[in-house]
Amino acid sequence: MLCAPPQTLRPSRPLLPQPRCSGSAQPSPSSAGNIRRQVLQPEGRAKLDPRSDRDFYAFPRLVKHVDDGFLATLTDLYRERLRPESDVLDLMSSWVSHLPPEMRFRRVVGHGLNAQELAKNPRLDYFFVSDLNREQRLELESASLDAVLCTVSVQYLQSPEKVFAEIYRVLKPGGVCIMSFSNRMFYEKAIGAWREGSAYSRVQLVTQYFQCVEGFTQPEVVRRLPPSDAGGKSGSSPLEALLRLFGQANSDPFYAVISYRNFKPM
Numbered sequence: 001m002l003c004a005p006p007q008t009l010r011p012s013r014p015l016l017p018q019p020r021c022s023g024s025a026q027p028s029p030s031s032a033g034n035i036r037r038q039v040l041q042p043e044g045r046a047k048l049d050p051r052s053d054r055d056f057y058a059f060p061r062l063v064k065h066v067d068d069g070f071l072a073t074l075t076d077l078y079r080e081r082l083r084p085e086s087d088v089l090d091l092m093s094s095w096v097s098h099l100p101p102e103m104r105f106r107r108v109v110g111h112g113l114n115a116q117e118l119a120k121n122p123r124l125d126y127f128f129v130s131d132l133n134r135e136q137r138l139e140l141e142s143a144s145l146d147a148v149l150c151t152v153s154v155q156y157l158q159s160p161e162k163v164f165a166e167i168y169r170v171l172k173p174g175g176v177c178i179m180s181f182s183n184r185m186f187y188e189k190a191i192g193a194w195r196e197g198s199a200y201s202r203v204q205l206v207t208q209y210f211q212c213v214e215g216f217t218q219p220e221v222v223r224r225l226p227p228s229d230a231g232g233k234s235g236s237s238p239l240e241a242l243l244r245l246f247g248q249a250n251s252d253p254f255y256a257v258i259s260y261r262n263f264k265p266m
Contacts, residue, residue, distance in 0.1 A: 033168030033213040035161050039205070044193035045158045053131050054113055056189060066152055066182050070252040073224045074098050074151065074180050077256055081176055086146035089170065092132070092153035095120040136162035140170045148177045155185050155194040160209045168213050171261040179206050180256040199253065206257040216259040224254035
């Protein structure tokens with residue numbers, strides 16, 4: 001549970017009891033996952049836009065950043081991997097969490113950079129605002145979550161090793177982390193290693209983020225590609241191919257990398 005009141009609370013919904021953080025109830029920094037190695041070089045962490053992320057995301061964007069096919073695949077994946085009545089963190093979230101509408105959770109905590117977007121998300125019980133590129137510490141108790149989800153945002157992390165170590169810390173043993181992404185991005189805010197990479201190298205990059213933290217299971221990769229990208233016959237025009245290159249095609253490729261803390265439950 002949150003160790004301090006979130007920055008913005010949803011007044012129309014009842015708040016869950018919050019414990020006082022004192023003594024041993026507050027996790028120590030050493031309880032984060034052990035980072036075996038650094039994945040990125042300094043140039044790989046760099047962004048073209050040096051402005052603060054808080055400033056960049058200050059204006060709410062109440063839009064979908066990927067197409068309906070991607071989102072339907074994501075919701076089906078959540079339906080398969082998440083369990084009802086569990087505790088979920090939607091990391092780097094927005095105004096929608098894409099969770100299965102029929103599935104009920106004990107609590108869904110949201111995190112992001114824009115309070116207005118988060119306040120409009122009907123699945124969140126409460127949320128907090130923080131910039132993971134400034135401060136990687138999550139104000140959540142250790143081993144308190146069954147699942148951590150992150151949708152089309154992993155490409156913006158400049159210190160992914162520390163963030164994934166924190167994800168490991170807040171997950172319960174057997175808890176799952178699902179990182180999903182496509183080929184779309186805010187180009188100027190994505191890190192260099194992502195901007196300059198291919199679809200294959202981006203999957204490998206997220207896989208390495210999990211592998212660099214001791215205790216995560218071997219990552220699983222889920223891919224759902226448009227027919228032309230999957231080796232099928234392509235009737236695309238040169239314009240459609242160009243639009244797909246810049247993430248503007250009508251059919252977005254789907255990628256997810258999944259790992260569990262310590263073990264995968266049966």
